[in-house]
Amino acid sequence: MASPIRVLTAVPICDGHDSAINTINLEFIRHGVEVVYLGYHRYAEDIVRAAIQEDVRAVGISSYNGGHVEFFAEVVKQLRKRGADDIAVFGGGGGTITHDDQRVMQKRGVDKIFFAGTSLTDMVGFVHERYGKAHKHNGRNGAPADMKLARKLTAIEDGYADGTKKQRNSKAAIRSQRSKIRNTKVIGFTGPGGAGKTTLIDELVLRLLQRDAKSRIAILSHDPSVVGAGALLGDRATMINSQHDRVFMRSMATRGQAGGLSPATADCLQLLAQSGFDYVIIETVGTGQEAMPFQSKLVDQTVLVMNPDYGARLQLQKIVMLDLADIIVVNKSDQDRARTAMSEIGRRVEQNGREQRVLATVAKRHRDGGVDQLCDLLTPLVRPMAKTSKKGQPK
Ligand code: B12
Numbered sequence: 001m002a003s004p005i006r007v008l009t010a011v012p013i014c015d016g017h018d019s020a021i022n023t024i025n026l027e028f029i030r031h032g033v034e035v036v037y038l039g040y041h042r043y044a045e046d047i048v049r050a051a052i053q054e055d056v057r058a059v060g061i062s063s064y065n066g067g068h069v070e071f072f073a074e075v076v077k078q079l080r081k082r083g084a085d086d087i088a089v090f091g092g093g094g095g096t097i098t099h100d101d102q103r104v105m106q107k108r109g110v111d112k113i114f115f116a117g118t119s120l121t122d123m124v125g126f127v128h129e130r131y132g133k134a135h136k137h138n139g140r141n142g143a144p145a146d147m148k149l150a151r152k153l154t155a156i157e158d159g160y161a162d163g164t165k166k167q168r169n170s171k172a173a174i175r176s177q178r179s180k181i182r183n184t185k186v187i188g189f190t191g192p193g194g195a196g197k198t199t200l201i202d203e204l205v206l207r208l209l210q211r212d213a214k215s216r217i218a219i220l221s222h223d224p225s226v227v228g229a230g231a232l233l234g235d236r237a238t239m240i241n242s243q244h245d246r247v248f249m250r251s252m253a254t255r256g257q258a259g260g261l262s263p264a265t266a267d268c269l270q271l272l273a274q275s276g277f278d279y280v281i282i283e284t285v286g287t288g289q290e291a292m293p294f295q296s297k298l299v300d301q302t303v304l305v306m307n308p309d310y311g312a313r314l315q316l317q318k319i320v321m322l323d324l325a326d327i328i329v330v331n332k333s334d335q336d337r338a339r340t341a342m343s344e345i346g347r348r349v350e351q352n353g354r355e356q357r358v359l360a361t362v363a364k365r366h367r368d369g370g371v372d373q374l375c376d377l378l379t380p381l382v383r384p385m386a387k388t389s390k391k392g393q394p395k
Helices: 019-030 044-055 068-081 100-108 120-131 144-159 171-179 197-211 265-273 313-318 338-350 369-378
Strands: 006-010 033-039 057-064 088-092 112-114 186-188 217-223 231-233 249-253 278-284 301-306 327-330 357-360
Touching: 006 019, 006 044, 006 197, 019 186, 019 231, 019 327, 033 197, 044 068, 044 144, 044 249, 057 120, 068 088, 068 144, 088 120, 100 112, 100 265, 100 301, 112 327, 144 249, 144 265, 144 301, 171 231, 186 197, 197 217, 197 369, 249 265, 249 327, 265 278, 265 357, 301 369, 313 338, 327 369, 338 357, 357 369
Parallel strands: 006 033, 006 057, 033 231, 057 088, 088 112, 186 278, 186 301, 217 249, 217 278, 301 327, 327 357
Antiparallel strands: none
């Protein structure tokens, strides 16, 4: 089976009209398209970086607040400048984009504008017809590193989709690939949907970027899908700090695999780790009580992110990751139930008799002390704020 069509959608800077694109996203997904949604109020530069890293076939822009002629043309220009002229640009903006505007925009390289009154069926049909076939890359050696890496990740995903690649999930295979990538720290984030994993990762990325002016970070973010179907790959819409040239982010659909990751995750992880990143962060889909996504030493450290509101205390006995995670984060700890949650979870992991840390965070809050602590725990060797003993040795 061929991989689904991947497109990226976004709303331009200074524009909060996201209702149209949300409707269009859902329709694309229902018709087998993997949609990487970047959200609203986005710079042309962020759209172009994301489109290249995600290796999408086209970028769909929904614009209502004016400036569309310049904005669409800027996206086309920057894509061309970065050698990604095979990524098409299309979109709409109801009555705010006139037919005269469209003529100018098409002269500047925009593929297609949809006007008010076009049916969703017509738009879906256009995407399938125009972007249904994979890019023919021109194989230029000068392609930027991000683009080369993005295309290799696509090739891995395609290999699993068409059956030419089989999952290497044996413990020995994973151990051998991990031993080749010692310089990269791999951190796995998991936890139920809505606990704030993506926001927490974004805040962690901010700290990692600030602490080491040269560090490069990769993020592999997963969202659920069934085999051959579409998916909303929406984690980028939450990311603010991760829209950065030192961050390479890739959104992956699970494509039918249960447990929180994709069949291609281990191979993609290996490729990223061999590509010189200092940190690779893996985010699973929102998981259930039984999930154990990071088996066989796939990652160096695991972080379980929880909501303070998980139900009765008995529920904690059933969450397998509470036995396995290195760090348990109770996010949204500004909520009333957080103190109880911290104490119940603390007592639950005490029973495991191994070194596990329980932290409270409010990831949505700027400069949150809990997120600082998490960053310290994950980066003990580079931490400039490390507490030292009297002898000057790190504690
Ligand atoms: C809904 C709406 C809002 C909602 C937005 C809710 C939301 N979260 O999106 C609210 C009430 C919040 C709002 C606020 C504002 N709005 Co308003 N809003 C609209 C409205 C009524 C509809 C837009 C819409 O969603 N249409 C539904 C879509 C599905 O249909 P469509 O627009 O016809 O689009 C078709 C195609 O173009 C295509 N399409 C659209 N996008 C894309 C993208 C892709 C990839 C593809 C393939 C196709 C495609 O899909 C449709 C197919 O039929 C328009 C007026 C209008 N009738 O268009 C004003 C309008 C866009 N808003 C306007 C203004 C001025 C504002 C405000 C600045 C008002 C204010 N002073 O506060 C704020 C700005 C908010 C912000 N943060 O940016 C103006 C813009 C004027 C301009 N550009 O010159 C408009 C045109 C109203 C007007 N006539 O004055 N707005």
